[in-house]
Amino acid sequence: MKIIVPMAGIGSRLRPHTLTTPKPLTVIAGKTIVQRLVEDISKVVNEQIEEIAFIIGPAAKGFPADTSQKLISIAESLGAKGSVYVQEEALGTAHAIYCAKNSLSGPCVVAFADTLFKAEFKLDANADGAIWVKRVEDPSAFGVVKLKDGYITDFVEKPDHFVSDLAIIGIYYFKDGDKLKNEIQYLIDNDIKERGEYQLTNVLESLKEQGAKFIPGTVDAWMDCGKKNPTVDTNKQTLTFEQxxxxxxxxxxxxxxxxxxxxxxxxxxxxxxxxxxxxxxxxxxxxxxxxxxxxxxxxxxxxxxxxxxxxxxxxxxxxxxxxxxxxxxxxxxxxxxx
Incomplete structure (x- = not known):
């Protein structure tokens, strides 16, 4: 199993803290956000992690020279190989993942490093794919999924009327990393963009239309690290879970x-x-x-x-x-x- 962690964003909503420290390397209760994230994922997948690939931004966008070594050390602490790729230009979620194309093979989890979660479920690695979700009171602010017979039938971005309360939290499992890579390559080769960027939602839709069946992974807690107040609250929740x-x-x-x-x-x-x-x-x-x-x-x-x-x-x-x-x-x- 591999974990792919896109984390190239500059974290502007958490400034001034992200002016000198990339947001995923912000420390919450003694561990960086990204370390907590990959540790929690490894518990859910319940398999040995072979490699963790991190996609960071260039030094000019606030990523210090020692960022790569810190991330490699996190991977090695889980007994995995650490790889670091650079997304030179922000061209969307799918493009960020594609920057790690050399690591996209076999089963993999893609996890965007601005959120933490608490979950008790164990991943069914035999599924074509899985999407981590959390029930929310106001789904209009999120991308959501619709279900039928336990499988995901639709991905809806920020619905203006109620279609589902299962919000996508930004963590995905793909049984076939090569297929994911090829679908993103197709987007890029054909310049298929949404709002000027290559989006992962287009890839998910394409895989679904080809017959891939995605299941939900429902988490018990979803903790945001986007702004100051939510990050402080995430620290509170994390301390509670540790206790x-x-x-x-x-x-x-x-x-x-x-x-x-x-x-x-x-x-x-x-x-x-x-x-x-x-x-x-x-x-x-x-x-x-x-x-x-x-x-x-x-x-x-x-x-x-x-x-x-x-x-x-x-x-x-x-x-x-x-x-x-x-x-x-x-x-x-x-x-x-x-």
């Missing part, structure tokens, strides 16, 4: 001086907490110092210094320094508010 699984996410070397941690929280290595209460639902990255502060429901990255703060629903980037009385902030890497 339910019995995982302790507080490092052994955390220094507490008149400080209190209200679980669930993630606290990284070499963190100092003085005259401070954190939690619930707080993640604090490695090598950070927090003094004279109260923090809840917040996501704080590595090497951060916080003093005299009362924070709630805050997101603070790497190497930032904050001293103040603001309560709901979004501070990017290397920013100082003192």
């Amino acid at each position: 339910q699984d019995g995982n302790n996410l507080v490092a052994d070397d955390v220094i507490l001086e008149n400080a209190k941690i209200i679980q669930p929280c993630y606290v990284g290595n070499n963190v100092v907490l003085k005259n401070t209460t954190i939690g619930p639902y707080v993640s604090i990255g490695h090598n950070s110092v927090v003094e004279n502060s109260t923090i809840e429901n917040s996501l704080i990255q590595n090497n951060v210094t916080i003093t005299n703060a009362t924070l709630n629903e805050a997101m603070i980037g790497n190497f930032a320094k904050f001293d103040g009385n603001f309560t709901s902030v979004s501070i990017g890497d290397y920013t100082e508010l003192t």
